[in-house]
Amino acid sequence: MDRAELAGFLRSRRERISPADVGMAAGPRRRTPGLRREEVAQLAFISTEYYTRLEQARGPRPSGEVLAGLARALRLTDAEREHLHLLAGTPPAPAPGPCREVRxxxxxxxxxxxxxxxxxxxxxxxxxxxxxxxxxxxxxxxxxxxxxxxxxxxxxxxxxxxxxxxxxxxxxxxxxxxxxxxxxxxxxxxxxxxxxxxxxxxxxxxxxxxxxxxxxxxxxxxxxxxxxxxxxxxxxxxxxxxxxxxxxxxxxxxxxxxxxxxxxxxxxxxxxxxxxxxxxxxx
Known part of the structure; x- marks a missing residue:
């Protein structure tokens, strides 16, 4: 597990997603680009504390279930999902189903x-x-x-x-x-x-x-x-x-x-x- 690279990757993916992309209201006083950590945690069905530790390179190795939740919350592509598993030191799970979105x-x-x-x-x-x-x-x-x-x-x-x-x-x-x-x-x-x-x-x-x-x-x-x-x-x-x-x-x-x-x-x-x-x- 490469904690530092995993932390940077999660942070970069979080910052590129706007609240509107996932059906959330932006609200006032939003100083951070993209989603907040607590919003990603909510979407991934994990605690904010755990997700924060991952972004600070202090967290334990996430399970396959946690990685699946993060991939879904961060809207990762198949290549990004595989990279996420690689950084976490966990074999990538098979794609959930055929892609239907056409570029x-x-x-x-x-x-x-x-x-x-x-x-x-x-x-x-x-x-x-x-x-x-x-x-x-x-x-x-x-x-x-x-x-x-x-x-x-x-x-x-x-x-x-x-x-x-x-x-x-x-x-x-x-x-x-x-x-x-x-x-x-x-x-x-x-x-x-x-x-x-x-x-x-x-x-x-x-x-x-x-x-x-x-x-x-x-x-x-x-x-x-x-x-x-x-x-x-x-x-x-x-x-x-x-x-x-x-x-x-x-x-x-x-x-x-x-x-x-x-x-x-x-x-x-x-x-x-x-x-x-x-x-x-x-x-």
Missing amino acids: QSILDLVHRLPQSAAFVTSATLEVLAWNELAAALMEDFSALSRRDRNLARRAFLGPRSGERLLYGVSDVAAFSRHAVHRLRTAAARYPDDPEVTGLVRELRSGSEEFARLWDSHDVDAQPAHRKTFRHPLVGPVTVDCDALDITGRDQQVVIYTAVPGTPSEEALRLLAVLGTQRMDTAR
Whole structure:
């Protein structure tokens, strides 16, 4: 345990958080930047005296439960939480669950990609963010609940109509294997997360195919790099598929692009217009 470095790290993280960030009133006569020590202690469910001793490099080694409370109170990122455990001399606990917050820079990237359908997925294949062309090519994700935006659930259990078309893509079998691989990785990384375990349990009980693929224990599934969507308005759209990992977030940016000069490129251009018109009409 590095008491001095731990004290400095806690103090620096405390000073960067405003009371408004955690739903507290600033109040008068606040001379310290960020939160007060007693406020951090309250949020972490520990005594003010104990937290003060930690910041003064006089405290005993904190337990895993105390560190979890501090990480939550100080809104630490996964990297900061791991650093906190390292300074305390305690092995880092597994992340509580997949990250669902998409960085603003990634959101900006998705919306600025020209002539590309792009979206962001979580470790469990929940669609977290998307641009207008992705919505036009696949579906309007903004009209769906979190549950219905999960691509693994759609692949194996189908949309509410009961059809298992997965937007009419040509690589349903390959995507299904890839989805099982992603979920197996997520289950190993977040073994105590109820959403992850609940999703796997739901898919195993509701889909014989998922149960068969899950029980095969294959871990080398690769998604297709080119696929064709059978779109109800513009017909077949063949796209190249690229997935970019977001470091530290366990997320992916998926980008669909058509080969320049092909009918599929023209179809995407038409979809961009049709999608915008549908949104304007909905207003």
